[in-house]
Amino acid sequence: MYTITLIRGDGIGPEISEATLKVIEATGLDIKWEEVTAGEGAIEEYGTPLPEHVLESLRKNGIGLKGPLTTPIGSGFRSINVALRMELDLYANLRPSKTFPGVISRYEDIDLVVVRENTEDLYSGVEHMVGKDAAESIKIITRSASERIARFAFEYAVNNDRRKVTAVHKANILKLSDGLFLDVAGEVAKEYPQIEFEDRIVDNMAMQLVQKPQLYDVMVMPNLYGDILSDLCAGLVGGLGLVPGANIGARAALFEPVHGSAPKYTGQNRVNPTAMIMAAVLMLDYLGEKEAARRVENALAAVIKEGKMVTVDLGGTAKTFEMAEALAERVRG
Numbered sequence: 307m308y309t310i311t312l313i314r315g316d317g318i319g320p321e322i323s324e325a326t327l328k329v330i331e332a333t334g335l336d337i338k339w340e341e342v343t344a345g346e347g348a349i350e351e352y353g354t355p356l357p358e359h360v361l362e363s364l365r366k367n368g369i370g371l372k373g374p375l376t377t378p379i380g381s382g383f384r385s386i387n388v389a390l391r392m393e394l395d396l397y398a399n400l401r402p403s404k405t406f407p408g409v410i411s412r413y414e415d416i417d418l419v420v421v422r423e424n425t426e427d428l429y430s431g432v433e434h435m436v437g438k439d440a441a442e443s444i445k446i447i448t449r450s451a452s453e454r455i456a457r458f459a460f461e462y463a464v465n466n467d468r469r470k471v472t473a474v475h476k477a478n479i480l481k482l483s484d485g486l487f488l489d490v491a492g493e494v495a496k497e498y499p500q501i502e503f504e505d506r507i508v509d510n511m512a513m514q515l516v517q518k519p520q521l522y523d524v525m526v527m528p529n530l531y532g533d534i535l536s537d538l539c540a541g542l543v544g545g546l547g548l549v550p551g552a553n554i555g556a557r558a559a560l561f562e563p564v565h566g567s568a569p570k571y572t573g574q575n576r577v578n579p580t581a582m583i584m585a586a587v588l589m590l591d592y593l594g595e596k597e598a599a600r601r602v603e604n605a606l607a608a609v610i611k612e613g614k615m616v617t618v619d620l621g622g623t624a625k626t627f628e629m630a631e632a633l634a635e636r637v638r639g
């Protein structure tokens with residue numbers, strides 16, 4: 307039996323969480339969900355969006371599944387998502403974007419993986435005003451964090467039969483910070499001669515991903531570029547409703563959709579549950595439950611290809627829960 311921390315999340319989070327639980331239940335795996343509240347819901351009850359017992363639950367279980375959390379703009383709270391990743395040292399953010407046949411997109415056969423460094427760069431929160439009319443945000447890049455994320459990317463490539471790792475940077479301008487990241491990635495690459503290594507400047511990478519995405523495979527990059535380019539990759543495969551993310555550290559891992567809480571769709575039962583279900587697939591793979599993971603993934607591929615029980619963003623008319631029910635039926639077989 308697995309004990310897994312569950313954070314349903316804000317906005318559309320509860321709807322897609324319910325849908326995901328239904329599909330995972332259909333695998334028959336023995337999972338005890340330890341449910342905790344974070345985000346907007348927790349502010350009312352605990353006075354903070356990230357109560358200590360949420361972190362304790364994740365530390366104890368070492369594994370969690372979460373829906374999106376709203377970051378209130380202009381309030382005193384920084385992003386809870388960023389705080390969770392920092393507190394638990396979930397240093398690797400893995401964001402695969404793969405075409406589901408049947409999804410209407412300008413692109414076919416996309417299979418890209420963004421490996422985003424998750425703990426430093428401009429997300430370190432070192433930010434201050436300089437007088438009243440200027441502000442500084444400090445970009446932090448360290449050798450140790452760059453080395454472990456580069457190694458994560460190469461290990462992922464080796465273990466998942468990938469052929470190439472591309473380091474993405476802006477070392478032509480940020481000669482010290484991104485220069486260090488690139489140097490370290492190059493050093494780590496020498497330990498993996500079986501995997502091709504190359505680098506791209508981030509602006510060029512954005513264009514290349516739009517024009518020739520099939521040339522790329524695994525991409526490793528600092529935090530901010532990973533945040534932006536992973537949404538770009540989501541766009542290539544049909545949108546944010548489809549792509550999952552995993553936040554992985556040495557002692558814990560937290561799985562979530564790449565998208566946010568989409569507040570304008572809250573309670574309408576119309577958003578696509580695929581991203582969170584795919585996050586659960588990544589989680590099952592992480593647990594070594596490969597057979598269950600493939601059953602869920604194959605059910606998604608079949609239901610999406612058929613196109614009958616899919617949500618509005620995929621051109622269908624199904625409600626979130628109807629799509630989940632169709633998936634659960636397939637998983638049960």
Ligand code: NAD
Binds near residue numbers: 373375378387567
């Ligand atoms: P968002 O990802 O919530 O939504 C952007 C748009 O993407 C939506 O309007 C919708 O058109 C589409 N979309 C998102 N999820 C979808 C789904 N499941 N099915 C179909 N379409 C979907 O981004 P936002 O509006 O910029 O952010 C809203 C809130 O979410 C903010 O508070 C932000 O901080 C937070 N956020 C949280 C996370 C996270 O929890 N990891 C990630 C990103 C944003």
